[in-house]
Amino acid sequence: NAGVMQNPRHLVRRRGQEARLRCSPMKGHSHVYWYRQLPEEGLKFMVYLQKENIIDESGMPKERFSAEFPKEGPSILRIQQVVRGDSAAYFCASSPNLGDRDSNEKLFFGSGTQLSVL
Amino acid sequence: AQSVTQLDSQVPVFEEAPVELRCNYSSSVSVYLFWYVQYPNQGLQLLLKYLSGSTLVKGINGFEAEFNKSQTSFHLRKPSVHISDTAEYFCAARPSNDYKLSFGAGTTVTVRA
Numbered sequence: 001n002a003g004v005m006q007n008p009r010h011l012v013r014r015r016g017q018e019a020r021l022r023c024s025p026m027k028g029h030s031h032v033y034w035y036r037q038l039p040e041e042g043l044k045f046m047v048y049l050q051k052e053n054i055i056d057e058s059g060m061p062k063e064r065f066s067a068e069f070p071k072e073g074p075s076i077l078r079i080q081q082v083v084r085g086d087s088a089a090y091f092c093a094s095s096p097n098l099g100d101r102d103s104n105e106k107l108f109f110g111s112g113t114q115l116s117v118l
Numbered sequence: 119a120q121s122v123t124q125l126d127s128q129v130p131v132f133e134e135a136p137v138e139l140r141c142n143y144s145s146s147v148s149v150y151l152f153w154y155v156q157y158p159n160q161g162l163q164l165l166l167k168y169l170s171g172s173t174l175v176k177g178i179n180g181f182e183a184e185f186n187k188s189q190t191s192f193h194l195r196k197p198s199v200h201i202s203d204t205a206e207y208f209c210a211a212r213p214s215n216d217y218k219l220s221f222g223a224g225t226t227v228t229v230r231a
Binding site (some may be wrong): 105 | 224
């Protein structure tokens with residue numbers, strides 16, 4: 001059973017371009033979470049999605065950022081018109097239910113996508 | 119809201135020596151506490167957790183952590199490290215009634231022979 005797969009591992013974009021980050025959850029997982037780690041900071045929650053639904057996007061910047069988790073295919077985090085401040089590591093996590101609320105034992109993280117904006 | 123502070127960004131240590139990684143948290147509600155480890159080119163893995171009960175929790179690979187409510191700390195320890203323990207370690211907290219994790223900035227542990 002493959003783990004949470006994120007690609008690309010590294011992504012370089014110039015200011016103003018679009019960045020698309022992909023996350024394939026573990027088999028059987030229908031809940032996906034995106035976190036962002038800015039330099040010298042901890043991971044911060046961005047958005048929580050279930051298949052075809054955004055459940056909680058309270059951590060998403062109001063502009064330029066969007067996320068989707070279609071019925072088929074990976075979850076996509078899309079950043080339009082990237083700026084240097086978007087440079088960060090973006091982590092995806094998946095779980096079979098609501099984050100295994102008590103223990104986190106069924107919450108699995110990918111290895112992240114490092115976005116660099118030139 | 120809660121916040122997590124990891125006091126050391128880099129911890130070099132010799133093989134078979136003990137290691138302690140410090141973590142402090144602040145929260146207005148009761149929280150669950152976690153330590154995650156990220157080995158090179160891998161995702162974050164759950165190392166151990168504190169939900170309630172005994173304040174000393176044991177995790178995988180010989181790690182343990184102690185919850186100290188009065189000092190709002192959750193320090194991670196291992197009495198004797200191996201080269202394979204070289205990794206980045208993240209302390210995290212989550213309100214007991216929510217799913218959103220708050221992470222510290224991470225501590226990079228480098229074990230040398």
